[in-house]
Amino acid sequence: MESRKANLLNAYERGFIDRFTTKTSHYPPELIINSKKENVLSPMLDALESCESFVISVAFITEGGIASLKTVLYELNKRGIRGKIITSTYLNFNKPKVFKELLKIPNLDVHITDQSGFHAKGYVFDKKDYSIMFIGSSNLTDAALKKNYEYNLKLTSLDNGEVIQYFKSQFDDLWNNSTLLTQQWIRKYDEIYADTKHDDKVLQLIETKKPYRYDNIDPKEITPNLMQEEALDSLKNLRLTGERKGLVVSATGTGKTYLSAFDVKNVNPERVLFIAHREQILLKSLNDYRDLLGGDPNDYGIYSGSKKDINAKYMFATVQTFSKESHLEQFPKDAFDYIVIDEAHRSSASSYTKIINYFEPEFLLGMTATPERTDNNEIFGLFDFNIAYEIRLQKALEAEILSPFHYFGVTDYVVNGETINDTSSLSDLLDQDRIQHIIDKLYYYSHAGEKVRGLMFVSNREEAHRLSELLNQRNYKTKALTGMNSQEERQEAVKLLESNKLDYLITVDIFNEGVDIPSINQVVMLRQTESSIIFVQQLGRGLRKHEDKEFLTVIDFIGNYKNNYLIPVALTGDKSFNKDKLRKDVVDRSLITGESTINFERIAQDRIFKSISKATLDSMANLKRMYHYTKNKLGHIPTLVDLQIDQDSMNPMLVLNKFDHYIEFLSKIKEETEPLTNGQDRILTFLSKEIVDGKRVTEVLLLQQLFKGPVNKAKFQWDMNEKKYYMSDETMKSIIRMFTLEFYTMQKTEKYKYPLIEIRGENIYLTKEFRTSLKDEYFKKQVEDLIDLALLNAKEYDQSTQLTINEKYSRADVCRLLNWEKDETSTIYGYKNKHNTTPIFVNYNKSDDIDESVRYDDRFLDSHIFQWYTRKGTDLNSKINREIIEDYKNEDTAIHLFIKRDDDEGVYHYYMGEVDIDLKSAENASIGLTDDQHKVAKMNFIMKHPVDYNMYRFIDGEK
Template sequence: MEQLIRKMENSLYKGFIDQSKPVSGQFKPKLLSNRSHENVLTTLLQEMKTCKTFTFSVAFITEGGLATLKTMLYDLQLKGIKGRILTSTFLNFNQPKMFKELLKLENVEIRLTGIKGFHSKGYIFEHENYYSLIVGSSNLTDSALKANYEWNVFLTSLEDGEIIHHFKNQFEEAWDEAIVLTEEWINNYNLNYVQQPFVKQITSNVLQVNEEYLTNPLADSLSIQPNKMQIAAIEQLKSLRATGAKKGLIISATGTGKTYLSAFDVRNFAPKKMLFVVHREQILKKALQDYRKILGGHEDDFGILSGNSKDVHAKYLFATVQTLSSNRHLQQFAKDEFDYILIDEVHRAGAESYLAIINYFEPEFLLGMTATPERTDSFNIFELFDYHIAYEIRLQAALEEEMLCPFHYFGVTDYEKDGEIIDDASTLQHLVSNERIHHILEKINYYGYSGKQVRGLIFCRSKEETHALSAALNEQGLKTIALTGDNSQPEREDAITKLERYEIEYILTVDIFNEGIDIPFLNQIIMLRQTQSSIIFIQQLGRGLRKHDTKDYVTIIDFIGNYKNNYLIPIALSGDQSMNKDNVRRKTVNTNYIQGVSTINFEEIAKKRIFDAIDNTNLSTLKTLKDSYSEVKNRLGRIPTMHDFIKQNSLDPEVIIGYSNNYYDFLLKMREEIPSLTEYELAVITMLSKEILNGKRIHEVLLVEALLKNDSISKIDFIASLKEFGTYYDDETIKSVENMFSLNFHITNDKNKYGLKPIIELIDEQYQFNNELKSSLNDSFYKAYFTDIVSCANIKNQQYDPKRPLTLYKKYSRRDSCRLLNWAKDDSSTIYGYRVKHGTCPVFVTYHKKDEVDSSVNYGDEFLSADVFRWFSRSKLTLESKEVKAILAAEQTGLDIHLFTKKDDGEGFDFYYMGTTSIAENSPKEEEMFDKNGKKIPVVTMNMVLEQPVQYDIYHYLVEE
C-alpha cells in the first residue's frame, strides 16, 4: 500500500507540478483527446477490463456508443463484474431504441435522472485499493469516444481522496433520486418522443443524397460534385493519359464510388462513344442511372446491350459481358467504335469472354475497375493494363476519408456443448440444432443493429445449411429467405426487394452475394462460416459498407469456431499481408488501426481461438509465399526486391529470410532464372540477412551503407554518422559492431554459415570490406542484394527507439539480447531463464507453461500488477547462492536487469521486452517447490518492479489464459 501511495504522489507531482519528473505511467494524469493512438475508448476499455465495478454518468448515449462497449460488457458479465449507468432524456437526444439496447445489458443497472439540464460526462472505475476517473467532454457516443476532438482528463485517486469522494457523493445523490429504466417506461417515452433536428445531424454518419436526383436524374449534372478520393483519382487518370498511356486500373474499396468516379472521368474525357461492360444486368441498370446523373444529356444517349435490349447506336452503351462477347454482337462494331471503354469488376477479366472483348476493341483509353485485383489463379490483371495503376484506395483509407458507412465488428464465440465446438467437421445436425439456433439468436439480439428494423445478410457454409438454417430461424419467428446459386436472378432481386421493404428480416446465402451486388440498406451482416480467404472476408463485409440514410453504422457479427483459418480474420480486417505471426497477434490484441468511429471487438474466448489458430498455423508455407510473391511480381511486372514487398504492404522480408537463408535462395525457390553466385557471396548475404535486415540495431546498417558508397570509412567518421543519426554509441557498442562483422561474436556453426572470415575489417582505424567481397561488389547484380537488405533494415529500424539498445514491447530472442547488450560472444545457449554477465542480466520468462512441463521447472512466475512481476530463480538456489546475491545487489553494483516475456511456446523464440526492473524491498524469499519425484527443493522468489507499467494490450494478452 505504501508503494502505491508513493507512485500516486509521484504521478500527481508530474501531472501538476513538474512534467519532467520520471514516474510510472500507470497513475499519471493525462489528457484524452482522440488525437493520438490512445483515444478515449482505448482508456475506457482498459479501465473496464481491470476494474471491480464501474459507474457512468452521461447525458447522451447512442447505439453506436454502446456497441463499442458491448463485447467488454459481455466479458465482464462472465466474470461477475457489474456496473451502473445514469443518463437522462435531456434535449430528447437519447432515442427510444437506444434505451432498449441498454436493457440488454444484464450486468448493468440503468437509471434515469430528472435533474434539469443534466449534462455530465464522467466515468468512474473502482479498482483494488484505488479509483480511476475519466471526466470531460465525451458522452457515450462512438464519435465522442473515438473520433471527435474531445478534452477529457484521466485521474487516479486512493479511496480516501477528496475528489473521488466528491464525484461519488454527487453521483449517489443523483442516483438515489433517479428512476429505474424499464420496458414500460421506454414504451411511454416512445409514444411522446419527438427527435430534435440536431440529433440526426449529430448522430448520423450517413452521406445525404440530394433528393432532387431521386425523382429527376436529368437535373443539372454539375450539382453532383466528386468527393476527395474521386478528385484525386480523376487527376491521376488525367496525368496518366498525358504520358500517352492507353490503359489504366482503378483499385477502390467496395462502396467508395467507383461508378461515379468513372462517370466523372468520362465527362472529362468527353468521348464520341463510350462502352461500359459489366457481368450482371442488375449492375448495368444501376450504372446507367448513375451515369445519367453525372453526364446529363438526352435519354436516348444511354442504351443497353443485354437480353432483349439492343441499343447499339447509343452514345453511352452499357453491355453485359455475356451478350457482348458473342461473335455476332462483337462483329457488328468497328474495332475503334468506342473512344472510351470501362470494364467493371475487372478482376474477372481473365475469363475468355472478357478477353474476347478486350482483345477485339481498340479504344483511345481502357479503364478497369475493381475492389480486389488479387487473383487465386495465375492470370495477371496488372499486365492486362500495362501495369498502370491510376489510383488505389483500400478499406482503411476509405474509412479514414469517411467514404464508407462505419462498422462495428464483433468476433463472437460460436456454440459449444460438452466440449464440442463448431469446427470444419461439424455436421449439419450440429449446425442447425435448437441449442445453436438459440445461441445465434442470443448473439444477434445482444449486438443489435442500427435502424428501425433489422435488414440482414447471413453467410452460411453450404447450400444445405443455408436452407436448413433459414427454416429453423423461421420456426423461431424470424422472416428469412434462403438464396443459393440455384436461384435465378429474378428470385434474387425479389428477395432483395422484400428485404428493402421490411417484408423479410434476413437473406441467407452461401457465396453468391460476395461481390457485384449493391444492397446499401443492409444494417447487419452475420458470418456463420469459417474465413476461407481474406479477400472473400472483405468482400462479404463490404456488402454492408455503403452509406444509407436508414443507418448510422453496420453491425458485423462473426461466429468464431475452432477453425484452422481463424488467423485470417485479423489479417483481413487490418489489411496486414506480412504473414508475420507477431503482427497478426498484435492486430488481434490492439485494433486501434481501424479508422474513424468503426471498431473491432473480440470476445475473450473468440480471441483465444484466433491465438490458437495463429500458433498452430504455418503462415509461411511455400504456397502462401508463392501466392504473395506472384501477386507483387504481377503488380510490378518484374522480379520484386524485398523492399518492394514492404512498399506493397505484402510479405515481411523477415518471413522470407525465415523461410530461406537469403533472398537469392528464395528467388530460386520461386523458379526465377537469375545469375549464379559463389559460395562465399551467398554466405555474406546470408549473414547480412540474418543479422542486420531486422533493423534491431542501426549501427551495423549504417556501417554497411557507408561502405557501399565508399571503399572505406574511418572509425571517427563512423561514430560521427551514429551521432548524426541520433542514436546511442559508446566503446562497448562499437566493439560489439566490430565483433559482428569480424565474426568473433558468432558460434562455430554460424561462422561456417557466414564464410569463416571477417566481412568488414578494421585496418589502421579504417573500416573496409575484405578484398574478395570488394571484388564481388563490382557486380551491380550482387551489390543490389546488399542495397536491398540495407533498405529493408532502415525501414524496419524506424519502429525501434534510437536512444536505447532495447525498445519496450518489441520482440527479441536470447541471441538478440546477447548482441544488443554488447556481450562479446553469443552465449544464448547458456542463458536458459537468465544469466548475469557483462553488467547485465536478461531474464526470459514463458508466461504459460505447457501442462507436461516437469514440476521442477514449472515456476510460478506471474504479474502481480502491470508493473510488478513475481519471479522465481532457478530451482535448488537459496538467498546465499552466488547468482541470487548478484541479482539482489543490482542496485549497488549497477547491474541492469532486463525482463523479457512471451505468452507461450507457440510464439517461437522471441520474447516481448518489458524493460528494466528493480527488486522490491523485502520481497526476496526462500520458498520450496517439488521436483519430479515429489521431493522438496529450494527456490528464491522476488518481486521485480518494472521501470513503467506494461502497455495495456500486451499485459492482458500475456496474462490471460
C-alpha cells in the same frame, strides 16, 4: 498500497508540477484528444475491462456508443462484475432504441435522472484499492469516444482521494433521486418521443452529420466525394502522360460506378462501353450514368442475352454475351472511345480478355475492390500496370465515405463437447442449442435502428435452407438464396428485405459482389473465413451509407477454424502476413479509424491467436502466390524493398527467415538469377540473417560508409552519437566482433565463413573477399537491397537505446545488443548475470505437457508489477540469485525482462523493459508436486515502464 501511493505522487508531480522529473510514475494524469494517434475509447475500455465495478454519468447516449462497450461488458458479466449508468432525456436526444439496448445488458443497472440541465460526462472504474476516472466532454456516443474533437482528462485516485469520493457521493445522490429504467418506462418514453418535435440543429451539434448518399438527389447536385476527386485527378494526369489504360482499386461502397461516370463526363467521349458480369449490375450502372450525365434517355442501352440496344451511345453489356465473336464482330475495333471494365479482378478470364484485346479505345478503365486473385492470373498487365488510384477499407472509413461499423468476433457454440470447426457436420451446425446461441448473439449485439435488415453468410446451400426454416420457426422472417435461385427471385427477395417484410437473407456466396443494398444494417458470418478477399467482399455488402442506419453491425461466429488468422488480415488489409503484427492487431483497440470498432470476445480472440501460431504462412505455396501477386502488380521481379513498401505484399522477412537469402528463394521458384561464388553466397547469407532486421542501425550505417572507403572508428562513433543513435565504446567493439565473426558460435562461424571487415590501427576496412565480390554488379545490387531493407526495418526500433520495448528479440540478439563478447544463448538457462546486465527470459503460458517441477507461476499482477520465480533448485542463498540482488542494490546491473506468450512464439521474446526489484517481496518458495518439491526464490519486479495495455492483454490473455 504504499508503492502505489508513491507512484501516484510522482505521477501528479510530473503531470501538474514538473514534466521533467525523473521519478518513476505509473499512473500519469493524461489529457486525451481524439485523433489518428489516440482516442478516449481505447483507454476507457482498458480501464473497464480490468475493473471490479464502474459508474457512468452521461447525458447523451447513442446505439453506437453502447455497441462500443458491449463486448467488454459481456466479458465482465461472465466474471460477475456489474456497473451503473445514469443518463437523461435532456433535449430528447436519447432515442427509445438506446434505452432498449441498455436493458439488454444483464450486468448494467440504469437510472434516468430528471435533473434540470443535466449535461454530465463522467466515467469511474474501480480497481482493488484505486479508481480511474475520465472527466471531460465525451458523451457515450461512438463519435464522441473516437472521432469528435474532445477534451477528456484521465485521472487515477486512491480510494480515499477527495475528488473521487466527492464524485461518488454526487453520483449516489443523483442515483437515489432518479428513476429505474424498465420496459414500462421505455413504453411511456416512446410515446413522448414520437410526439416531440426534435430540434435537428441541436442534435446535429451534439452528434455527427447525417450520412451522405446519392439517392433521390438532383443530378445537378451530384458532386464527387473525396475519393472520386482524387481518383479523377489521377486519371487525368495519367492520360496527360500518354497512357491509355488505368486501373482503380477502390473499397466496396466508395462509388466506383459514379467515379467512372464522372470521368466519362470529363473526357466527353463519342461512345462508351460498360462491361459487367450481371445484368442486375448493368441496370443499376445505367441508371447511375443517366442520373449524372443526363441527355436523351434513348442514348442509354443494354446489351445482354435478353436485350440488344446496338446503337446506344452509352452501352451497358454483359461479358457473357458481348464476348462471343458473333457479337464482337458487329463492331469496328474503334467503335468505343471509352471502355469501362467493372469488377476488373475478373478481367483475366478469357471472356474479358477477348473484349479487351479486340477493341482499341482511347481509354480503358478497370475498376475493382479486390485486385487479388487466388489463381495467379494477373490483371495488372491488362491495364499496363497503371494503378491510377487506390483506396482501401481503412482510408475509405477515415474519409467517411463508408458507413462506420462495429465488428464483433463472437464465440461459436460448443456442440457435444466440440466447438464448431472446419469439419463440423450439418447436424452440429443446425443443433437447436446452437440456433439459440446464434439468436442470443443477434439479440445482444443487435443492429442500428428499429428494424433489422440482415445478410447471413453460411457454408453451403443445405445449411442456408435449413437455417432459414429453423429461424422462421423462432418467429424470424428469413429467406435462403443460393446460386440455384434465378435473378428475378433474388431481386424480389431484396425488395422484401428493403421493405421490412424479411429480417434476413441467408446465402452462401452469391452476394459477395455486385449487389447493392445500402440499407443492410447487420452482416452475420456463420462460416469459416476461407479468404480475406471474400471476407472483405461480404463485409462490404453493408458498408454503403443509408439514411436509415447510423452504423453496420458485423457478427462473426468464430469457431476452431484453421483460417481464423485471416480475420485480422481482412480487417486491416495488411497482407504482409507478419505473425507478430497479426497478434498485435487482434488486441489493438485503435486499429480502425473513425467511429468503427473491432471487438473480440476473449475465447474468440484466443482462437485467432492459436490459428496465427499454427498457420504455416511461409509455406512454398503461400510464398509463391504472394510473390507472384506483387510481381504481376509491378510488372517486374520485385526487390526485397518492393515487398516491404507495398502494402499488398508479404513481409520479405518470411522469405529471409526460411531461405539463406533472396537469390536462393528466386532460384527455388524458377526465376532467372545469376550464379554466386561461394564467398558471395556466404556474405549474402550473413547479411540476410544478421543485419537485415535493423535491430541495431549503426551496424548497417557502418557498412554503408565502408562501401565508400575505410572508416575511422572514433569518427564513426562521434557521427553516430551526433545522430542520437545508441553508441558507446562497448557498442563499437560489439559491432566489430560481429563483422569479424568473433561474436558467433563455431557453428555459425563455419556457416558464414568470410568476415566482412578487418581492422588496421584505428581504421576499419572491408575484407578483400567482400571488396572483390562487390565489383559484381548483380551481387552489389543484392547487397544494396538488403541494406535498404535493413534501414527500413530499423525505423521500427528506438535506435537511441539498446533495446526497444514491445519488440521481439532472440537470446542471441540480446547477447549482441547488450554488448557481450560472445553469443551465450546455450548457457543462459532463463537468465544470466554478466557485464552489468541481467537479461531474464520468461515463457508466460506454459504448455500442458511441461513437468510440474518447472511450471513456474511467473505472471503480471497488474500492468506495473511482475511476479518472478528463479531457476529450479536455486533460492535467495544461491550464488547467481545473490549476485543479482547484490548487484541491483549496488546499482551494478540493469535487469531486462523478456517475455514470450507461449512456445508458439519460437525463439523470440518481447522486451518488456528494465525492472526494479521489490526487495521486500523477495522470499524463498518451492514449486512442484507435494512429494517432489524444488526450492526457488520468488520476488516482484516493478516495471520501470508500465506494460502497454494492448501487450498486457495479449500476453496475459489466457490467465
